[in-house]
Amino acid sequence: MIKLMPGLDSSAAALQAERIRLEVIGQNIANSNTTKTASGKPYERQIVKFETVLQDKLGVNSEAVPLLVKVAKIAKDTKPPKEIYQPGHPDAKPNGMVDYPNVNVHEEMADMIASSRAYEANLAAIKNARSMTLQTLAIGRR
């Protein structure tokens, strides 16, 4: 791949990772009240785990190298489901408690804001890289 825009690998990888995270958060919020899924249990909250990968060394004797983010895996949160006393509910257990998904909507909203912010920041980085490249291509031309 021709290296036209600087920092593109980092920014593109981050965009993809944050997009996956946003999708998972959206799914969590949408299923925050699903008491019974196909497996019979209430919906289990999903968490996205990121990991960083070292990029190629840039320049001579660079101590530090840019790090790429990627999604290592999408794991299930092991917190126990919330129990709410609703004896008339069709999915109620014998003791009258209903298991609701372990999704805290406020927490999910906070995560969503952080993820959106990171997404927009990386988008700004790519926009700047693009305009820098266009100017570079115009070197020597008036």
Added chain:
Amino acid sequence: MLGSSRQKVMVNGLFTQTNYQGLKKMLDATVMRHEAIASNLANLETPNYKRIDVESGFGEELSRAIAGRDTRDISRLEPRLVLDKSASSPNRDGNTVQLDRELLALQQNSLAHNMQTQFVTGSLMKLRSAIQGRTA
């Protein structure tokens, strides 16, 4: 090739002004800094990530070399990426990237790049003017 083993006096003499050489080095550093900023922004949410940047002394050394009007000093300098030790950790997770500062650095770097490419273009256009005897 005949002339390559000896020092290239004639053609390279066109390009030995200290400003021009210094600008080219600055451009190297600016592009490298963008890589660093992109990495910092990409790892905004990574726990324990430490921000990286171009070595902070590079700018001063390059300024001094340009002021000293010696192109050999300039050609010896090379920018490199290091961990930014002066960055403090505002988050509990050990991440030293601050979004507002990083975005500001991104914009400033972009403008610096713009300035440097324009000056390089200006130098080259002046050479062309002098060669052709025309201003276009």
Added chain:
Amino acid sequence: MTPISFNSGLSSGIYSPELRNLRPQAPKENAKGIDGGEGLDPSLAQMPGVSNLNQAQVGFDNVLGKFVNEVNSKQMAAGDAVTGLLGGKNVPLHQAMIAMEEASVSFQLMVEVRNKLLEGYQELLRMQV
């Protein structure tokens, strides 16, 4: 830097080292001149005012040859930079662009020098004896 300073660079930095080589030297064996062959008629070389002319051609020939070779190596450096860029090696785009522009400026200089030489030659031919 203004064009004025560029011109002073021309007169002091670029050509004078080569012009200094044009001091009278021993005539070389296979001196090639404007005729493209043996240079001027060897018997002419015996006349006092003409001997420097032959050596001047020899020196200037060298200067031109070196000049062309340097411009060529600049073009090759630019080609290498573009090859590195296209081949995915870590050549930054701005270095390739600047290398190409410098090669282009050098080539333009060579073309203008050639034009001026041709003009001078044609004017020489037009001179009435």
